[in-house]
Amino acid sequence: MPGIFITGTDTGVGKTYVTQYLAEEFRRQGSDVGIMKPISCGPAKDNDALLLKKRLKINDPIHLINPIHLKHPLAPLPAARLEKKKIDLKKIFSAFKELEKKHDLVLVEGVGGVAVPINKNYCVIDLIKDLKLPTIIVARAGLGTINHTLLTVSALREQGIEIMGIILNSFRGKELSEKSNAEMIEELSGVPVIGKLMWVAN
Template sequence: MIACFVTGTDTGVGKTLSSCALLHALARHHRRVVGMKPVASGAEPDGQGGWANEDSLALRAASTLVVPPQLDNPVLLPDPVSPHIAAERAGATVQLAPILQAYQQLAAQADAVVVEGAGGWQVPLSPRLRIADLAVALQLPVVLVVGLRLGCINHALLTAEAIRASGLPLAGWIASRVDPQMREPEANLAYLRQHLGAPLLADLPWQAQPDARAVPVQLPTAWQ
């Protein structure tokens, strides 16, 4: 079974689009592919009398395996704010055990699982728990989504350093062109390719209407 944990240099850098692109790429090699959003902040009506998060809905649309919501999104918080604040507002505490149990059930059914984090690597889930703690508990290789904009080199290198310091491998990274007005994007991309120490899996162009199916992804050989 193949699995990875997708994190970003910040919030809003294209983690969901990247995760969906990874799912589509994995589905070309594996039959049972599923996305997971362990913790999601911000719920909207799902059209079926329930509630769902827009990131979770996108991951489900890109998956080939249909699972109950409590498995692919075990923690759904109503307010679209930082998870630890959303949990406090909801009178809840995000805990690792239910998330790990849901992941194990997904992994038992799937050929490949893409787990998308929330925000960046150090985003808090509770007063004592961060996204990094969740990734370490899952023990998955990490894919880093780098939002190409001013400051991205510093953010990318610091995040890559933190990932490796946690003991997890950086399996690859994805460049996400979130700022169409960015100056010298190619020079920034070239520097990151030289210094991140991990393969570039995809270069996501800026799209007014993002389409994950149209993104070419070079999967690591072991994932094919």
């Protein structure tokens, strides 16, 4: 397995947080882990690629970790249109190939959820398929997550994409739904919840 695509039920659910967590965990187990954020949108201070590169002390050049960077904090398609650009997917595939050669495993962080548009008629789910990677879904721990997670699972299955598991993130111990969500999601989707992460202040 050359890598894992870390997707999510939405933006802000913890994909970057989980990508860092998994990279550290795989490193502890002795793997040389690379990371990739194929497309980032918005100012440099919010760029997940720069953040992960710094936090994980990764030496790969930023043009490989993040081959496509768009200025505006939007989904890739509208961000590219605002700059009058079309996203060149070839840049992503060649960067992934390079990183794949350098590392035992490459963790690829997605952009928002699976239906986020990249080019006209091409969204995150198509990118996952073209990269031929299995996925991990990051989902919120609390209320609303059953719907979002089941929709994401069905979309991935429809495309024949392997789902390794679901990670529920940001348990705060305050919501009733946090107690039953994992079990419900496993029962209804048949996908294992492979991790539950607490919200850690600061």
